[in-house]
Amino acid sequence: MFLDSTGACNGFDAQIDRLTQVLVPLGGVMVDVAVIGAGQTKYGNHQLGLKGMWAEAAENAFSSVDKDFDPRQVDEAFIGSVAFGGAQLGNTAALLTEHSGLDGIPVRRVENACASSGFALRDAWMAIKSGQADIVVAGGIEKMNDLSAERKRFWLGVSGDTEWERLAGLTFPGTYALMARRHFHEHASSHDDLVHISVKNHMHGFENEQAHIRKQVSFEKAESGFMVADPLTLYDCCPTSDGASCVILAADHVVQQFTDDPVWVRSSGAASDRLALHDRPSITQLLATQKASQLAYSAAGITSNDVDFAEVHDCFTIAELMATEDLGFAAHGQGGVFAREGRGRRNEGSVCINPSGGLKSKGHPLGATGTGQAVEVFKQLRGSVESSRQVRDAEIGLTHNVGGSGATCAVHIFGRDRND
Amino acid sequence: MIEQHPWKGYLVVLNQDSLLIQSPYMYEETIVYGPDSDSTTMAIAGLQFMKQRGHEIDFVHLPDTIDAATVYLATSVDSMSRNDELDFDAVKWDFLDGDEATLVLSKTGLDSYDFDTPIGSEIIDSQFHMDIQEAWIRERAESNVSQGAYVSKSMYLEGALARLSLASQKSDEKLIWPPRQLDSSGQRIPSGTHSLTGEATVESWTKLSAAGAPSEFSLRAPILGGIQTVLVRFEQGPRGVFLVCDDVDYAPHIGDKVHFTVRRIYAQEGIIRYGLKALPLP
Numbered sequence: 001m002f003l004d005s006t007g008a009c010n011g012f013d014a015q016i017d018r019l020t021q022v023l024v025p026l027g028g029v030m031v032d033v034a035v036i037g038a039g040q041t042k043y044g045n046h047q048l049g050l051k052g053m054w055a056e057a058a059e060n061a062f063s064s065v066d067k068d069f070d071p072r073q074v075d076e077a078f079i080g081s082v083a084f085g086g087a088q089l090g091n092t093a094a095l096l097t098e099h100s101g102l103d104g105i106p107v108r109r110v111e112n113a114c115a116s117s118g119f120a121l122r123d124a125w126m127a128i129k130s131g132q133a134d135i136v137v138a139g140g141i142e143k144m145n146d147l148s149a150e151r152k153r154f155w156l157g158v159s160g161d162t163e164w165e166r167l168a169g170l171t172f173p174g175t176y177a178l179m180a181r182r183h184f185h186e187h188a189s190s191h192d193d194l195v196h197i198s199v200k201n202h203m204h205g206f207e208n209e210q211a212h213i214r215k216q217v218s219f220e221k222a223e224s225g226f227m228v229a230d231p232l233t234l235y236d237c238c239p240t241s242d243g244a245s246c247v248i249l250a251a252d253h254v255v256q257q258f259t260d261d262p263v264w265v266r267s268s269g270a271a272s273d274r275l276a277l278h279d280r281p282s283i284t285q286l287l288a289t290q291k292a293s294q295l296a297y298s299a300a301g302i303t304s305n306d307v308d309f310a311e312v313h314d315c316f317t318i319a320e321l322m323a324t325e326d327l328g329f330a331a332h333g334q335g336g337v338f339a340r341e342g343r344g345r346r347n348e349g350s351v352c353i354n355p356s357g358g359l360k361s362k363g364h365p366l367g368a369t370g371t372g373q374a375v376e377v378f379k380q381l382r383g384s385v386e387s388s389r390q391v392r393d394a395e396i397g398l399t400h401n402v403g404g405s406g407a408t409c410a411v412h413i414f415g416r417d418r419n420d
Numbered sequence: 421m422i423e424q425h426p427w428k429g430y431l432v433v434l435n436q437d438s439l440l441i442q443s444p445y446m447y448e449e450t451i452v453y454g455p456d457s458d459s460t461t462m463a464i465a466g467l468q469f470m471k472q473r474g475h476e477i478d479f480v481h482l483p484d485t486i487d488a489a490t491v492y493l494a495t496s497v498d499s500m501s502r503n504d505e506l507d508f509d510a511v512k513w514d515f516l517d518g519d520e521a522t523l524v525l526s527k528t529g530l531d532s533y534d535f536d537t538p539i540g541s542e543i544i545d546s547q548f549h550m551d552i553q554e555a556w557i558r559e560r561a562e563s564n565v566s567q568g569a570y571v572s573k574s575m576y577l578e579g580a581l582a583r584l585s586l587a588s589q590k591s592d593e594k595l596i597w598p599p600r601q602l603d604s605s606g607q608r609i610p611s612g613t614h615s616l617t618g619e620a621t622v623e624s625w626t627k628l629s630a631a632g633a634p635s636e637f638s639l640r641a642p643i644l645g646g647i648q649t650v651l652v653r654f655e656q657g658p659r660g661v662f663l664v665c666d667d668v669d670y671a672p673h674i675g676d677k678v679h680f681t682v683r684r685i686y687a688q689e690g691i692i693r694y695g696l697k698a699l700p701l702p
Contacts, residue, residue, distance in 0.1 A: 153635040163571055163579055164598050167685055167695060168661040169647045171634050177626035178651050178661075185624070185674050228632040276598075278651055278659040283624065 032252040032418050033128045034262035037065035038371075038378035040245035043212040043363030045145045048242075050088055051099045054079075054141050057244035057368075058100035061137075064378075065248065066259040071101035074248070075133035078124050080110045080117025080140035081367030084155050085147045092141075102137065111367075113159035114315060116140055118370030118401025118410030121247060122268045125412075128251045135254065139246040140368035152240065159404040161276035172315065173229035173237055175277055175405040180231055180318035183284045189336030191223075191231050194317035196339045198222040198235045198360060201314060204346055205357015207389045212241045212363030236317040241363030245372035252418070263381045266302075266396075266413045269295030275407045286406035289326035293400070296411040297328075301419055302396065304328030309352035309380060309391045311373035313402040313409075314359050320344075323400055324353060327411075352391045355380060370401035370410060377414045422536050428465040428681035429454065429665055429699065431538035434473070440535040441466040443521035445544040445667075451520035452544060454667040455552045455644065456683040459517055460487040460694065464682045466515075466525045467495045479511040481528070486515065490694050494584040494682050548643065555639040560687040576693055583695050584682055587612030588658060597658040618679050619701065620652035623659065625672040636686040640666075650698050652678060662698045670700050677701040 039060025041053050048056065062069055079093040088095055093107040110120040117140025124138035144152065157171040165175065183189050199219055205211040217235060225233030255262050271291035274280050280287065297303055304327060312327070314320035321335035329351050330338035338344065344353030356362045356376040359369060377397035379385045399412045423434045426444075433440040441462055443453050453462075463486045470477055479498050482488050488502035500506045516524045524533055558564065579599060581587045588597035589609045596609060597616055603609050627648045630641040641647050648664035650672050664670055665683055672678075680696040687693065 150635055150638060153638065157634050163575055165661055166634050166636070167571060167583075167693065169628060169633060169637060169649045169663045170661060171628070171632060173632045174626050174628050174649055177628075178624040178649070181626065181674070182624040182651075226629075227627075228629055230627040232626075276661075278661050279598075283651070 031129055031131060033125050033249050033265045034252065034255045035247055035265060035374065035378050035414065036250045036255060036258040036262055037061045037069065037248040038246065038375040039064050040210060040368070040372050040375045041243050042210050043241040043243035043365055043368075043372070046143070046242035050141060050143050051096065053143065053242065053244040054096040054139070054246075055099050057139060057141070057246040058137075061246035061248055066261060067257065069248070069258055074102055074105060074135050074137050076105055076124070076127050077102050077107045077137040077139070078110050078120035078127075079107065079367075080112070080120035080138075080370055081142060082111060082113060082116060082155075082159070083109070084142050084144050084366060085151065087143065096141065112408040113403035114313070114364070114366045114369055115401045115403030115408045115410055116367040116370065117245065117372070118399065118412070119270065119408070121371055121374055121412060122270055122410050124247075124249050125265055125268050128249055134251045136249045137246060138249060138371050138374075139244065140365075140371045141244040142365035142367040143242050144240045144365060145242050156240070164276050164278070172405060173232055176316040176318050177229035177232045178277060179283050179322065179405075180316075183318065183322065183336075184231070186284055187333035187336060189321065193321060193336035193339045194232075194236050195219055195222045196342070197314065197317040197320050197344075200339075200342070200345055201320075201354050201358040201360040204355050204389065205361025207386050208357050208362055209386060211357045211361050212239050212243075213357075213361050232316055232318065238315050238359035238364040241365040243363060243365035243368045243372065245368045245375050247371045247374045247378070261382055263378050264415050264418045266415045266419050267296045267299035268410065268412050269293060269297075269299065270408075270410045271295070272408050273406055275404070277405055280406075284322065285332065286322060286326050286402065286409065288406050288409035289323060289400065289402065289411070292409040292411040293327045296398075296413050300413040300415075302413065304351075306396055307351055307398045307413070308394045308396050309355050310398040310400060311356060311376050312353050312358060312400045313369070314354060315364055315402070317360065319402065320353065320358065323402075327398070327400060329353070346389065347392050355385075355389060355391050370399065373399035373401060374412065374414070381414060381416055424536065424539055425469075426540060427469050429457070429667060430462055430465050431540050432466070432469055433535045433538050435533070435535055437475070438524065438526040438530065438533050438535070439466055439470055440533070440538065441469070441523050441525070442518075442538055444541050445521070445549070446541050447544050447546060447549050451522055451541070452549060453521045454544070455548075455640070456666040456697070457521075458684060459483075459485045459521075459523060460490050461682050461684065462521070462523055463515055463525075464491055464494045466523055467491070467497050470525060471495070477513050479506060480513040480515055480525070481511050482515050483517040485517050487692070487694070490584065490682070493580045494694075496585070551643045552640060555643060556687065559639050560690060560692065562690045564687065565689055570688075571693065573691060582612055586616040586618060586680075586696070588614050588616050588656070590614055595656045595658055597654070598660065616654045616656055616658065620654045620660075620678055622650050622672050622674055622676040622678060623653050624651040624674060625649065636688065648672065650678065652698065662696055665697045665699050668699055672700075
């Protein structure tokens with residue numbers, strides 16, 4: 001399934017049909033899924049190890065449930081992680097869950113590079129949708145800052161095409177730099193547009209107590225950062241962060257046992273694409289994002305115009321620029337204009353992009369990022385973030401979690417209300 | 421008649437059926453290799469030059485200093501160093517490795533050679549040269565092992581023909597490169613029997629700082645001042661990403677035409693990985 005000359009996704013209708021078939025259990029009753037609790041660690045340089053970070057995120061999620069919650073009620077758990085550094089490469093989920101009261105249940109590590117916990121969330125959602133589970137934990141974790149600089153650089157490139165991209169000297173800054181330069185060429189966007197994104201996300205993250213880099217950045221400073229991969233500077237790149245995040249999902253028929261104020265998962269869309277950039281029909285759009293978001297919008301019965309805020313995968317500023325186009329917030333090629341005009345600013349623009357500060361400011365502990373985005377959406381929709389950074393009248397939020405340079409993508413849509 | 425040419429970053433002198441090919445770099449009055457060249461990369465360039473001039477070279481005697489497998493994958497020219505079933509008498513060409521960064525390719529049995537001194541040598545910065553050579557020694561050490569992402573020997577060899585000779589596959593009348601396994605209907609795509617033309621157009625490029633380069637390049641990237649990568653489209657459609665040659669003074673632009681030459685990429689666990697790198701078309 002690829003974009004044809006008109007930009008349409010061939011085979012899209014068939015995929016929607018298949019999705020619908022999967023989602024309707026044998027009895028014909030569609031189960032709705034809600035988030036009843038969500039928590040995370042602060043992102044940044046942690047003194048805690050894997051077990052300690054996960055326990056903290058789980059504890060925060062458990063305590064966020066409004067009514068009595070016992071982890072022994074959980075049926076299954078999915079933990080996203082790249083297992084950065086190889087500290088606990090095998091049986092990651094078994095180790096972590098035994099330290100958070102989730103003993104004896106089916107658990108597994110989900111790995112899809114930086115989209116690992118976006119897909120863990122999708123797996124958890126599907127476990128409930130299928131009728132096999134009522135309460136499921138989805139989470140993610142990464143410990144990135146306890147490695148030597150040399151070892152860290154080895155691990156930072158493990159999710160691209162090792163054979164053809166890495167042998168050509170590419171890491172992800174390089175891959176996204178290629179996309180940026182091409183986007184500038186095709187669409188008259190410029191590095192200044194990326195600077196606007198950096199400044200906005202640092203502004204949003206400044207008031208987020210969970211953020212890795214709580215620092216406002218001026219346009220002039222972001223414009224003149226150290227060049228990492230031309231044209232991307234340090235201010236175009238997210239930090240490497242430690243962190244863990246945890247979300248508790250429940251089936252509609254048990255939700256009221258735990259809260260009267262759930263956040264509904266209105267839909268989940270996911271897709272994949274060719275791993276290597278040079279094997280894709282276009283390097284200025286992410287087909288996986290387009291497909292995943294179209295599936296998610298369709299299943300939720302909404303369009304991009306209905307979204308109040310979005311947690312977007314801005315591992316590099318160009319990634320956010322392209323995501324605003326691929327998610328439908330800006331027309332194709334107009335992501336630069338969107339950024340320049342400040343249309344993603346909190347409570348100023350048409351849709352708030354990355355109210356948490358995004359990966360750029362909040363941080364990017366690879367495997368934890370996807371469910372970390374869901375934590376932000378849960379809190380925004382329930383009005384429980386710091387009041388200074390609350391998105392006004394937020395009814396619908398979206399998470400967009402990308403693996404690598406776009407080989408995998410999971411999009412989730414959340415709402416105060418269930419689907420009609 | 422003696423001809424002199426710059427060729428794929430080297431200097432060549434052709435005297436009838438004999439070719440002198442040498443590095444353009446001088447260090448303390450000695451001819452030395454550039455930062456990503458060696459006798460293997462230069463031998464490949466020499467064979468490609470002679471083939472382009474119409475010489476039919478199927479087999480060649482190679483000195484031990486030249487990686488025969490890489491030469492074969494890049495040029496289809498076989499040698500007894502790689503293939504011990506070759507008939508000695510069938511080999512009509514010799515490669516001779518000079519004391520310095522100089523090779524001679526000639527018909528077998530030739531007793532003497534007469535070449536003019538190549539024009540175009542340049543003095544290489546001595547500190548740069550010493551630093552790069554030291555880095556290669558460390559990089560080539562058996563102890564230089566992977567700590568993460570790793571291109572194993574079998575993985576490298578699986579794609580080596582496509583990597584070194586641009587061998588591509590054909591499916592639905594379209595050329596495919598780099599190689600793929602099954603097509604969208606689940607049918608195996610035949611192995612590469614078609615070669616892409618060795619010219620392509622730059623669609624995007626970047627220069628990675630030493631800090632942004634993969635760790636495989638961490639010893640040399642600081643000395644080189646970063647590494648450059650281009651994303652190109654070949655005339656027949658496929659795209660690929662390539663490093664720019666380490667010793668070429670070239671700032672890419674979108675739309676530039678480039679061609680390719682075999683150079684060292686990096687070394688790991690005692691094995692040098694070779695591949696094509698980009699050069700601007702003259």
